[in-house]
Amino acid sequence: MARDYYGTLGVARGATDQEIKRAYRKLARELHPDVNPNEEDRFKEVTTAYEVLSDPEKRRVVDAGGDPLAGPGGAGGFGGDPFGSGGLGDIFQTFFGGGGGGGFGGGRGPRGRVRPGEAALVGVTLDLDEIAEGARKEITVDTAVLCDTCTGSGTRNDSKPVTCATCKGAGEIQAIQRSFLGQVMTVRECPECHGVGETIPDPCLKCAGDGRVRSRRTLTVKIPAGVQEGMRVRLTGQGEVGPGGGPAGDLYVEVSEASDDVFVRDADDLHCTVRVPMADAALGTEIEVPTVLGSVGTVVVDAGTQPGAVVKVRGHGMPHLNTGMRGDLHAHLDVVVPRKLDPTQTELLNSLREAIDDDVELVSTTSKSAGSGGLFSKLRNAFAGR
Numbered sequence: 001m002a003r004d005y006y007g008t009l010g011v012a013r014g015a016t017d018q019e020i021k022r023a024y025r026k027l028a029r030e031l032h033p034d035v036n037p038n039e040e041d042r043f044k045e046v047t048t049a050y051e052v053l054s055d056p057e058k059r060r061v062v063d064a065g066g067d068p069l070a071g072p073g074g075a076g077g078f079g080g081d082p083f084g085s086g087g088l089g090d091i092f093q094t095f096f097g098g099g100g101g102g103g104f105g106g107g108r109g110p111r112g113r114v115r116p117g118e119a120a121l122v123g124v125t126l127d128l129d130e131i132a133e134g135a136r137k138e139i140t141v142d143t144a145v146l147c148d149t150c151t152g153s154g155t156r157n158d159s160k161p162v163t164c165a166t167c168k169g170a171g172e173i174q175a176i177q178r179s180f181l182g183q184v185m186t187v188r189e190c191p192e193c194h195g196v197g198e199t200i201p202d203p204c205l206k207c208a209g210d211g212r213v214r215s216r217r218t219l220t221v222k223i224p225a226g227v228q229e230g231m232r233v234r235l236t237g238q239g240e241v242g243p244g245g246g247p248a249g250d251l252y253v254e255v256s257e258a259s260d261d262v263f264v265r266d267a268d269d270l271h272c273t274v275r276v277p278m279a280d281a282a283l284g285t286e287i288e289v290p291t292v293l294g295s296v297g298t299v300v301v302d303a304g305t306q307p308g309a310v311v312k313v314r315g316h317g318m319p320h321l322n323t324g325m326r327g328d329l330h331a332h333l334d335v336v337v338p339r340k341l342d343p344t345q346t347e348l349l350n351s352l353r354e355a356i357d358d359d360v361e362l363v364s365t366t367s368k369s370a371g372s373g374g375l376f377s378k379l380r381n382a383f384a385g386r
Contacts (some may be wrong), residue, residue: 003069005062008049013063017054021152021245024050027314028116029237034342035250051112055198056160057169084129108170113161114244115152117144121232125256126223126261132292132318134225139253144212144240149203152211153244159202166192211245221253225320228267228378229257263291268327270317274299275332281335291316291329299331307335351352 006013009023024046030036031043048069052058058068091266120143126135146152155161163169167190176183189195205211221233232252239249259266264271274287284303288296297316310332341349 003049003067005049005052007044009053020050020053025247032116032247032250035236047116049111050116051110054114057163068313096386109307110169110193111195112244113196113198114152114246115242116246117212117240117242117249119249119252120239121252121254123254123256124223125258126197126222126227127258128260128265128318130223131227131255131257132225136220137223137383138170138218138220141217141238141251142214143251144219145217146217146241146245147204147207147211147213148213149206152241154204154207154209156202156204159200161198161200162194164190164197164199166190167197169197171195171197212243213240219251223253223255224321225254225324226268226319226322229255231255231321265318268318268320269323269330270327271330271332274331275334275336276305278335278337281307281333287331289313289316289329289331292318294317297329297331299329301333305333305335307333309333360383 002278006015009020009027011023018097026042027046028050031039033040033043036043047374052062052068055068061068063099084360105365120141122139122141123135126137145156149332163208164171166171171190172187172195174185174187177186190197193199202208207213212271219235219238221235223233227233235253237248238251241248243328262272272289274289276285276287280301282304284305285301287299287301289299290296295316297313299311299313301311305367308332313329313331315326316329319326338345341367
């Protein structure tokens with residue numbers, strides 16, 4: 001039974017070539033494997049239907065009630081592979097690079113001149129503020145676009161493609177080779193039409209029959225707030241136009257983060273280093289730290305804060321990509337001891353040292369004052385783990 005190629009594309013039997021092309025492009029964008037991975041089989045069916053109906057000879061066969069892709073027995077060649085999938089046809093393909101296809105000499109048929117385009121990838125670099133707020137960036141893309149002279153047909157004026165004289169429209173050449181299995185039929189791509197099954201005797205002068213030309217375009221891409229290094233934004237249908245004016249692939253914009261002078265990002269959190277004078281660490285203080293999105297986080301340094309302490313300020317980090325909820329700011333405190341003192345400062349510190357009455361001592365590994373995080377404790381744990 002002949003396949004309903006018109007029904008597959010959702011067009012009437014009397015549809016014009018432009019209506020068929022528009023229907024195919026719409027379906028191809030919806031069913032492309034990059035968009036809907038589960039619709040790959042239907043995408044292939046739609047592409048096959050378009051290849052058939054865009055070929056005048058094959059369309060006449062369809063309109064007459066036949067199926068141009070069905071050979072004798074309905075499967076091409078000698079009526080299908082008598083050994084089933086994975087039979088000798090696959091063995092021939094493995095050993096001789098041709099492919100048994102549909103039985104001994106049953107070819108795969110022409111692949112069609114109109115095919116979907118490839119995806120394209122470009123990079124964009126954002127600073128921390130742009131990532132926090134989201135950004136609109138202009139990008140330049142060098143890719144294939146539809147030829148505006150022939151609108152993808154690849155032909156000049158009113159000329160039409162013709163059946164390839166070398167392969168008679170099959171898209172492949174069959175040959176007999178001798179092997180340890182005897183004489184084996186092998187199949188290779190037709191060198192004249194490159195597997196398409198037809199040639200263009202009067203090609204478009206601008207695109208040389210390819211239906212597309214190279215061009216440089218400028219696009220604006222919207223980057224959502226909260227993206228991270230290596231994430232990609234997809235622009236559907238903005239990639240490379242396919243051969244023969246086929247539907248364009250997608251364009252992917254990959255994000256890179258520029259290093260910041262103050263902050264280090266860890267997912268949705270921000271880390272920074274705050275220098276705290278010795279007196280402020282001892283007595284306590286508050287420090288205001290400007291962060292992203294115009295906010296200011298207050299870092300509270302408690303009295304007696306020790307070097308290396310980390311103060312967390314909630315809600316002053318980066319916004320989450322999906323929820324917009326902000327992470328935290330982690331302020332790493334660097335307690336600064338003065339290197340040079342004038343006489344007055346020296347006298348004051350001496351008075352303070354006498355008042356505190358706290359002597360320098362060597363800390364024992366078993367001393368309670370050493371704590372679990374003391375230097376010797378850390379060293380002991382490190383060596384014990386070897």
